[in-house]
Amino acid sequence: MRVEVAGENALILYFSDEVSEASSAYIYAMTQALEALIGKGVIDLVPSYASLLIIFDHNVYDYYSLKQYISKAKAVIDQTRIASGNSTDSIEAPTITLPVYYGTEAGPDLEELARNAQLTTEEVIAIHQAGLYQVYAIGFAPGFAFLGQVDERIAAPRKSTPRKAVPKGAVAIADRQTAVYPSVSPGGWNLIGLCPVPMFDAEKTPSMPLATGNKVKFEAISKAEFIAMGGEL
């Protein structure tokens, strides 16, 4: 882990140079540990693919005291790991299952994606469902979670012409990432289905079912189930 200055009241921790499940689990643990240790003087924690940005209140911490707390948090995580068999597998992250109505009606890009991948649409759906995905980052728009890694067989580049309005709940693939659009927005990802569970609801607490570091599974549902769960076509 490398600690760098980011700004007058921000430090950034780098855990690796590339995306990996191990570093993502470590970032999740670090976010939790820092919250418990120094929650009050921290303005925000921003976990991402391989880093964690810490924005702090300069009336509570300075650079040195914060660095000490970071070392402490790291020590706590490392000790837990050693005690439980020296593996990041021991860092528990919740798994959330999201229902998806797959198919050409809900996913207008499913057929083209399958054709380009030389697979049937059923195979694409099966492969997408088989994956256990990690929430690598949340950003771009409120509630937008970047999930990875998508099986290489169904990885697909962004569309050359982005759509002006991707529907709310659209389940999509871009390269080796997948996501559920939290609201209607422009987007270039390949749409393969619809999820009836809202990804972002400003009126609800918590407003998001996912957090960075969580694991996600997708489960196919029928059109009738989709409608029954409040989904709209």
Place this chain on the structure above:
Amino acid sequence: MIVNNPGVLALIQDAGRLGQHRIGLTVGGPMDPFAFRWANRLCGNDDNASVIEVSIGGFVAEFTQQAHIAITGAEVDVKLNGQAVEQWQTLSVSEGDVLKLGFAHAGCRIYIAVQGGVQVPSQFGSCSTVVREKIGGVDGGSLVKGQVLSISPFEQRSKFIMPIENRPAYLSNGQPAAKSMSPLRVVQGYQSDSFSRADKALFFSGEYTVSERMDRMGYRLTGHECRSTITNMLSEGICHGAIQLPPDGQPIVLLNDRQTIGGYPKIGSVMARDTARLAQMTQGNTVFFESVTIEEAHAINLLAEYKESQIALVDLD
């Protein structure tokens, strides 16, 4: 009060939405926190009360009740029922009074505070409007003509004025465009090691001009092109004031409505008290950067906060 004309851009802002980056929400809040804070203090409000931030100007509103108000920030002609009134002081308005702002002749962001704050519901702990996210303010949008804003019942209190020596000096918007005489102080960090020594030397010695791409998300500047050796990086958290250098080598200083994560290399971040000055600049103004350490930044902030705590408003009664 009724908005007769929102002008160029009028947004309801409180101190900002903090601690919500993890669900992808940005901070929002006032582009010039000093002017924001003192507009509220002149009305006897909490430092977090909701005000109207007007960019450039053109805002017109009619009051539907008696109230104390204050207008701070960019220098602008302010008229109450056609009579010129002063900024940086408490003003009394009555039912039917019409407040009219001209267009800023120095600076860019004007703050209108009303006693008790503009009453709008809080979302995620803040009333700040972020139009891109459709969050805060009135239905997540900028103010529009005909909108009715509710304000608190009137309470009689003393009126105050900010001593002239404590008011910020904003750069003139006239021609030729003004140059900033004090630097934007930068704490180097993030990917600063990925810029060559020559590029960094030129970055910290050259002048940069505010381009037409300047908004609440960020200010794009033009000047010496400065490129990182990193061409592909993972998106990471972006703090306030971060200076992003995309492949064209022209810096973008990321401000209140920035996206919370991004994947362009950054040389460091401008101190918030200097982004407040930058946010008051308009196209054509020139700025320069100075490197400070994180320890120096800390000392600068503590001293400035102490000095601000010594400002005493003068009682007009």
